[in-house]
Amino acid sequence: MKRQFLLTFAFAWVSAVVCAWGVPIAVAAQQAAGQQQQNAAPPQNANVPPGNAANGRKLFVSFGCYQCHGYEAQGGSAGPRLAPRPIAYAQLMKYVRHPTGEMPPFTEKTVKDAELTDIYAFLRGQPAAPDVDKIPLLKQ
């Protein structure tokens, strides 16, 4: 009954099982959104706790973030790019607790705020991508 009840509601979250070349359409949309975010003005990060980037990198692996987003948070078909230039700290904290896509929620019980802060420090510290025009393999 619970499942049937829930299915009767059309929640407005981003999700899809449509595969174009195997890429879920929602993920493709997220990737596109990620790109827009990359091109947008830097997020507002006033009053962001500094965090420990080295520990954040370790946590990024131990909490399994890398499985969808890659070890460098570069993103892929299973999860959008998170770095370089991550979304605003407050947005990240909110999304991780209450994701609207396919990402499973991480409650305070499984990931502490302080640990998320360290992960954010790792994301923020990721270097910018090299200029695509200087990579011959991406020009052909």
Add this chain to the structure above:
Amino acid sequence: MKKNGSVDRRDFLKSAAVTGAALVGSAAGADAQTVPAPAAAPAGPATAPIAPREADPSLEADIVTTDRPGGDFMVDVLKSLNLEYVAANPGSSFRGIHESIINYGNNTAPEFITCCHEESSVAMAHAYAKVEGKPMAVLVHGTVGLQHASMAMYNAYCDRVPIIVMAGNTLDATTRRPGVEWAHSVQDAAAMVRDYIKWDDLPWSLPHFAESTVRAYKVAMTPPMMPVLLVLDGGLQEDPISDEVKGRLRIPKLTLTSPPQGDAGAVAEAARLLVGAQNPVIIADRLARTQAGMAHLVELAELLQAPVIDQGGRMNFPSQHPLNLSNGGRALLGNADVVLGLELTDFWGTVDSFRDSLIRSSRPLTKPGTKLISITAGDLFMKSNYQDFQRYPEVDIAMAADAEATLPSLIEAVKRAMTSDRKTAFEARGKKLAEQHGNALDRSRSDAAVAWDASPVSTARLTAEIYNVIRNEDWSLVSASGNTSNWDKRLWKFDKYYQWLGGSGGAGVGYGAPAAVGGALANKKHGRLSVAIQGDGDFMYAPGVWWTAAHHKIPLLAVMHNNRAYHQEVMHVQRMGNRHNRGVTRAHIGTTLEDPFINFAQIVKGMGVYSEGPITNPNDLGPALKRALDVVKKGEPALVDVVTQPR
């Protein structure tokens, strides 16, 4: 040498038993042919004729010796169908036809391809068929061989691919060798796979075999194409062809069924909707079997200036065509007023979202009133037990027809429905779509630059490095197992139907490696460069197929996407951990391939395959690929193991 050429094995053994009984009864060594049958006796063990436990071996050897066993005629039938190869792991239940293939048939057309696992045999035939557009034969041993083959047969069934599978069996219980042959014999061999093949038969005679094999070929090749199974009795393969049967031997003419086309009225209505639509979207999955199929889809898309989403079940639409918007699916569907689905595996899943998070929920991706048109041969044939048919799609026009065969008439109908006003509108639409396509390609390139120098190697770097060494060749991506975030489709220029063969169909893991070898086998005579992206989990199911590639000198450049885990399963366990509020830190248990890491280069080297790796520095990848390519160009397989990012 044959004393009685018209006596088959079963008849011989029966008469031998009678003879034995008579010999015992008369205590004399009279000739078997002259001894009358014993008088009728009451039934029951106490009064049954006393037969020897075994017939006289010298007699049997004499009489079963023949210059013309049934297997020879079976080979004649296979040759008439121009079956180039028969892949098999040897098994005694088909020793008769095996011997006929290699000796009587001179091991050509079909050539015996030695496999180390029946799953490999079938998956090789699966990919071969997608390159060649015709089936390859597979022989499997009775019972256990067919059981090994079954998952690969299910993949081919789901992927709508024709394969001629032949399973050995020994029907006559009194002729079975004690022990193993009993364990490998079965009353109804096809029963275990009948739910996921299109047709099967158990030929009772050689004329029956001829008719059923030709019918099997025809049935397999009629859309929706699927595997078929013939069960070959051991006696039929091994026994001499009797004089009586010789007079009845003939091979029926093969006439393939024309693929079914969509109803003319439905085609005209579909054309009317497409021409009138403001934002039509074309989606193709298992559409293009041939270059003509691709060309027709291009023609339709260009006529309408409509975007195409290629779901990749086949190579349907050129990846860098300005109307290819395969990565923009959700936004396109949200604006669409008409959606044309061509051989979609899952129409419902294409136009609906489904979320599997804390709760499961779904909603349409299209707006209310969007017209949905389906053309699929899948509507012509469906079975109940296995649920690959997906959820029921509520479409507005459903054509039970082969989409590739229907495209020409749909194109003509669109031309007839076209007006000059619409043409002008289409041109404007096409310009916007081309711009979107260009932006998506630019975005893919800039995304690929992120983590370019990372170690483990990013999947974008992996695919870009591979493309760099193959792009000037006549290449064919025969298999891509594991998930490389579709970088190949986003960055490479695909414009030929054989440049991508699609996936396994049933998502049965272990398809990738044998499919790569089978696709490469098909490409060999065309001189194409076959390349595969090989997942590590997939590799480990039946790695013996690399020996097959080396033994038969099948040129194939295989590049490992070695992310050292079953990543899809890692994520499922991770999801459960979070759903149950226990975290994800132990999700690696049972889902990763580490401690120890697998050295894939060493594994294939031991089977005679050139190899390099494991490569962890992305700068080492390009030179390694070039060295491997040199080996492949000499006509041999090569494997480069690359430690990669998860996706």
